[in-house]
Amino acid sequence: MEILNYINGEWIRPDVKEYLDVINPATGALEARTPLCGVAAVNAAAEAAAQALPGWRRIPAQDRVQYLFKLKFLLEDNLDEISRTITNECGKTFEEAKAEMRRAIENVEVAGGIPMMSKGEISEDIAPGIDEIMLRQPVGVCATIAPFNFPGMIPFWYLPYALATGNTYIVKPSERVPMTMMVIFRLIEKLGLPKGVINMVHGGKEAVDGILDHPAIRAITFVGSTPTARYIYRRAAENGKRVQAQGGAKNPVIVLPDADMEMATKIIADSAFGCAGQRCLAVSWAVTVGEARNPFMELICDAAASRTVGYGLDAGVQMGPVINHGSKARIEQLIGVGVNEGAAIPVDGRATSVKGYENGAFIRPTILADVKPGSEIARTEIFGPVLSLMHVNTIDEAIALANSGVYGNQASLFTSSGSAARKFRYEVDAGNIGINIGVAAPMAFFPFSGWKESFFGDMHGQGMDAVEFFTQKKIVVERWPKEWTRKF
Ligand code: NAD
Numbered sequence: 001m002e003i004l005n006y007i008n009g010e011w012i013r014p015d016v017k018e019y020l021d022v023i024n025p026a027t028g029a030l031e032a033r034t035p036l037c038g039v040a041a042v043n044a045a046a047e048a049a050a051q052a053l054p055g056w057r058r059i060p061a062q063d064r065v066q067y068l069f070k071l072k073f074l075l076e077d078n079l080d081e082i083s084r085t086i087t088n089e090c091g092k093t094f095e096e097a098k099a100e101m102r103r104a105i106e107n108v109e110v111a112g113g114i115p116m117m118s119k120g121e122i123s124e125d126i127a128p129g130i131d132e133i134m135l136r137q138p139v140g141v142c143a144t145i146a147p148f149n150f151p152g153m154i155p156f157w158y159l160p161y162a163l164a165t166g167n168t169y170i171v172k173p174s175e176r177v178p179m180t181m182m183v184i185f186r187l188i189e190k191l192g193l194p195k196g197v198i199n200m201v202h203g204g205k206e207a208v209d210g211i212l213d214h215p216a217i218r219a220i221t222f223v224g225s226t227p228t229a230r231y232i233y234r235r236a237a238e239n240g241k242r243v244q245a246q247g248g249a250k251n252p253v254i255v256l257p258d259a260d261m262e263m264a265t266k267i268i269a270d271s272a273f274g275c276a277g278q279r280c281l282a283v284s285w286a287v288t289v290g291e292a293r294n295p296f297m298e299l300i301c302d303a304a305a306s307r308t309v310g311y312g313l314d315a316g317v318q319m320g321p322v323i324n325h326g327s328k329a330r331i332e333q334l335i336g337v338g339v340n341e342g343a344a345i346p347v348d349g350r351a352t353s354v355k356g357y358e359n360g361a362f363i364r365p366t367i368l369a370d371v372k373p374g375s376e377i378a379r380t381e382i383f384g385p386v387l388s389l390m391h392v393n394t395i396d397e398a399i400a401l402a403n404s405g406v407y408g409n410q411a412s413l414f415t416s417s418g419s420a421a422r423k424f425r426y427e428v429d430a431g432n433i434g435i436n437i438g439v440a441a442p443m444a445f446f447p448f449s450g451w452k453e454s455f456f457g458d459m460h461g462q463g464m465d466a467v468e469f470f471t472q473k474k475i476v477v478e479r480w481p482k483e484w485t486r487k488f
Pocket residue numbers: 145146147148149150172173174175203204205208209223224225226228229231246247248249279280381383409448450454
């Protein structure tokens with residue numbers, strides 16, 4: 001597939017010297033080459049978006065959302081093609097890709113309610129004849145910088161909200177997975193939006209820096225790793241922009257002895273190994289309490305060892321490869337660190353290959369047991385199909401352990417006790433909580449929360465948070481003395 005920029009309603013072949021090969025992580029086939037654009041492409045997109053802004057914001061919100069209604073049906077009608085593209089560039093299974101796109105579509109649906117969600121407020125007679133009005137106006141030109149692991153869904157935490165609230169918009173997909181947004185932009189093109197309202201620029205750091213520094217871009221959303229999130233947050237804020245930056249994760253799950261062990265194991269395995277562990281809500285370490293240790297250990301090792309790994313478009317495959325060989329090497333090296341630090345490795349998924357896909361970046365599910373709190377493997381985000389096990393004697397110790405990390409994206413608890421669940425929900429420091437849930441992904445009408453070093457900013461993506469993020473409030477105080485009215 002040829003990867004092009006989309007600027008001012010036109011497909012543009014970028015004039016660049018450097019490209020990044022997009023390799024199918026399962027088959028090893030070359031799928032595309034991402035042009036690594038620089039500041040010139042960003043400037044052109046920002047200029048187009050700035051020019052489109054006055055006309056777009058004048059269109060009533062109830063008319064702007066009509067484009068979203070059309071987009072919803074286009075996405076649904078093309079779900080299989082988009083999902084196949086996700087599998088071929090990102091590695092996850094076809095079913096996982098479809099589930100990803102369903103959440104994207106759900107965000108389009110929720111943003112369809114923006115005429116109501118973005119309406120203003122008025123207080124009459126704050127003093128006799130004086131009214132106070134709160135208007136929500138668009139922020140201006142906005143941009144999203146996306147990660148590789150959800151090439152279709154993550155831009156949709158923002159895109160429909162940014163457009164429907166009257167902003168113009170630029171997307172920069174991850175350079176590792178540019179094809180999904182190419183397919184989606186071919187659909188967006190069919191909407192007939194005014195030129196420049198939505199634009200796409202491909203590239204890596206240089207394009208990102210262009211976005212961070214461009215004076216016309218007023219708000220930026222980012223999703224990716226914590227070091228990049230911190231950088232984006234700092235540089236965008238320094239330039240006076242509104243910014244939210246979602247970072248990495250290391251999500252704990254606590255298993256109490258009263259949990260339904262079979263259900264817990266199945267759900268935890270799906271969370272840890274689904275999308276090959278490359279999900280920011282994947283559980284990556286499990287803390288068993290008291291007598292939960294042995295039954296959980298036995299069942300989770302069986303679940304890990306029996307998972308079917310392969311090319312995500314083949315029938316019966318439960319887990320695809322990781323994104324590339326560099327990532328595979330990094331994950332295997334980290335597993336080695338865990339073993340050197342004294343962890344046992346009852347299920348070892350390293351040095352594996354899949355018949356027929358010998359060039360694929362496959363790692364099988366891996367379990368590290370007796371991982372020491374505070375060790376490197378206990379602290380580092382692995383972002384692969386690896387579950388670390390720890391054990392304590394009380395729920396208080398388990399919660400203290402869960403709160404000891406720097407991240408706060410998600411924490412889960414498996415129990416049949418309501419009071420334990422309430423205690424956990426109350427005390428644990430994370431923005432998304434699962435009670436007998438492995439991936440506590442918020443529906444599109446809730447914010448995609450995230451705390452501590454998993455998030456920099458205050459308003460999140462999705463739902464009302466996104467409406468808040470993409471609008472700025474204007475307060476108007478008006479005096480209309482009674483005596484003036486009498487003149488008519
Ligand atoms: P990444 O940080 O490497 O890249 C994300 C984006 O930042 C890409 O568009 C990339 O071009 C850009 N980028 C990368 N390095 C940069 C630099 N030095 N300067 C400027 N821009 C740069 O992240 P990734 O590997 O694509 O995604 C995986 C990470 O994202 C994991 O850490 C995962 O936990 C996190 N993630 C978080 C959430 C969340 O909601 N908190 C969701 C999905 C993924």
